[in-house]
Amino acid sequence: MKKGQLIGYARVSTQGQNLEQQRVMLGKCGCLRIFEEKVSGAERRPELGRLLDLLRAGDIVTVTRLDRLARSTTDLLHIAERLKDIGAGLRSLAEPWVDTTSPAGRMVLTIFAGIADFERSLIGERTTAGRAAAKARGVRFGRKPVLTPEQVSRALTMIAEGQHPVTKIARILGVHRSTLYRALPK
Template sequence: QDRPEVSRLLDHLRPGDVLTVTRLDRLARSTTDLLHIAERLKILGAGLRSLAEPWADTTSPAGRMVLTIFAGIADFERSLIGERTSAGRAAAKAKGVRFGPKPVLTPEQIAHARQLIDGGQSVSEVARLLGVHRATLYRALPQ
């Protein structure tokens, strides 16, 4: 997403300008990226033309139509990916897979920390002893 030269290029365009590229893959890294750039060009009032892909010409009605179709396909693909990801996560959770980072403290360490705190040591001292931040200890200890 962070492409300073592309951003500089787009910042220099004025209404009526046509951005001409040799190939679309030289401008955008993905279909979604291309569609975002094309939308930004549309807002600016500029066009897009590719020398290698004659169908990619937003200065003509046919080129705008093709780009609109690609936008629909990209949106459909994003939806499918999201559904597959959700289904995969649900299946993994059903099998007992835990997501996220592994717990820093074991249940035994948490029990030991509770005993030390109940025994009068401060949370800061116990956290230093266990090699964790105070906030980690506070999250691990039930209130």
């Protein structure tokens, strides 16, 4: 890997938290530039996007801890893959085993990628089995129906007797016309 710059990334989840400790640690380890943001890891992270867009081959993204960079193993692996494509590295100060500039660090991330893939497939299998078991027990998924069976029956009676147009029946029941249509038997 060609020698580049150490570039820091610091993030806190809420506006009330302070970036100072991360800023100091990243500065001490030699980061010439530090991208900072105050957003939850689940939200869009514009500064992380800017950092990734400005990286050059040989640069090393440095974080104080991995949870400041990624919200999950999968997210970390996506970011690491993007860094690899650019030719940049990743280093965590709190987790010394995360150093993709070394063969051992690359090996650890490769193992993590395999474990994350295995975990995803297990979760998918368990979810599918759990849904099937719940359906067999009679559990219904999705939102609770807006109209009760009695209201649907009343609407069917009014429609059959031709008392009112469907739009007025829906208004009487306090729902939108399309909600009534979805509730009626096919």
